[in-house]
Amino acid sequence: MSQPGDYDAVRKDIVAQLKKPDYDDGSAGPVFVRLAWHSAGTYDAKSDTGGSNGAGMRYEAEGGDPANAGLQVARAFLEPVKERHPWITYSDLWTLAGAVAVKEMGGPDVKWLPGRTDFVDDSKVPPRGRLPDAAQGADHLRHIFYRMGFNDQEIVALSGAHNLGRGHKDRSGFDGPWVNNPTRFSNQYFRLLLNLDWKPRTLSNGVKQFNYSDPDAAEDEKEEPLMMLPTDVSLLSDNSFLPWVKKYAEDKELFFQHFADVFAKLLELGIRRDDKGSVVNTDNVRGGYVS
Numbered sequence: 334m335s336q337p338g339d340y341d342a343v344r345k346d347i348v349a350q351l352k353k354p355d356y357d358d359g360s361a362g363p364v365f366v367r368l369a370w371h372s373a374g375t376y377d378a379k380s381d382t383g384g385s386n387g388a389g390m391r392y393e394a395e396g397g398d399p400a401n402a403g404l405q406v407a408r409a410f411l412e413p414v415k416e417r418h419p420w421i422t423y424s425d426l427w428t429l430a431g432a433v434a435v436k437e438m439g440g441p442d443v444k445w446l447p448g449r450t451d452f453v454d455d456s457k458v459p460p461r462g463r464l465p466d467a468a469q470g471a472d473h474l475r476h477i478f479y480r481m482g483f484n485d486q487e488i489v490a491l492s493g494a495h496n497l498g499r500g501h502k503d504r505s506g507f508d509g510p511w512v513n514n515p516t517r518f519s520n521q522y523f524r525l526l527l528n529l530d531w532k533p534r535t536l537s538n539g540v541k542q543f544n545y546s547d548p549d550a551a552e553d554e555k556e557e558p559l560m561m562l563p564t565d566v567s568l569l570s571d572n573s574f575l576p577w578v579k580k581y582a583e584d585k586e587l588f589f590q591h592f593a594d595v596f597a598k599l600l601e602l603g604i605r606r607d608d609k610g611s612v613v614n615t616d617n618v619r620g621g622y623v624s
């Protein structure tokens with residue numbers, strides 16, 4: 334049990350929870366980043382609802398959304414951290430885990446501030462259907478991310494998170510990693526997106542994605558194919574997205590800076606702070622604090 338407010342102690346325990354030799358590619362990092370993103374990505378700027386405040390995924394209405402399939406694994410991995418630091422809210426823990434994971438996997442420092450509160454019941458959980466659908470294209474990405482308050486450059490920078498992790502057949506139905514080293518944060522996703530010959534492929538479950546297999550690999554050395562989602566590939570055929578894909582493919586530092594900024598912005602959606610950084614809107618959290 335740490336002192337309330339000792340976020341460095343929490344960070345340390347999150348780092349310890351990242352190492353998972355038997356899970357996926359050996360790290361819980363990617364699924365932590367996805368948990369942080371899905372907790373925040375329900376935000377709707379117009380109605381000022383959704384977002385990471387509240388930790389609504391603890392409830393069936395949000396946690397059971399098919400869009401969130403698999404994230405119960407990430408939440409379970411973080412449970413021992415919550416047990417050791419019971420004063421931290423789930424909404425702070427899940428967002429902090431995403432920021433810590435990015436850094437720990439070789440990515441940039443992502444600014445993170447505490448103070449989120451947890452819903453006391455499920456009455457404020459945002460409706461389903463606010464997260465993006467990977468089967469769609471550029472118009473859909475704009476519809477979803479403009480709603481949160483992001484622009485085209487930010488949409489492309491955020492998409493670079495797909496340098497991490499993989500699709501799972503039993504979660505989203507998509508299958509495979511985007512890059513060869515999916516637990517190392519880099520701009521490889523953009524380089525591969527631009528430079529490889531992505532072939533449309535329909536999986537046995539009917540899901541359509543794009544695959545790449547090295548044609549020169551010997552039959553017995555064939556590696557798992559790499560994949561791209563239809564939404565990833567849509568970045569290539571859009572006049573406003575494509576220039577950013579090219580910039581990030583060429584300039585890793587620029588991508589790291591922009592990703593750090595936009596991921597920090599994502600984690601702050603719907604949270605208002607005073608000039609000391611304290612959260613002032615607990616109004617979307619009926620009943621105030623629960624910890």
Ligand code: ZEM
Pocket residue numbers: 363364366367370403465466467468474491492494495497498499500501502504505506507562564596
């Ligand atoms: Zn993802 N994402 N995402 N994403 N995502 C998956 C996996 C991961 C989309 C999407 O549908 C999917 C962002 C944006 C978008 C991560 C981070 C971020 C998967 C595979 C899908 C289908 C899930 C599975 O089967 O386990 C779409 C359509 C997006 C719109 C642009 C943003 C923004 C992210 C963070 C900033 C990460 C890290 C993963 C890998 C998770 C894992 O478990 O390996």
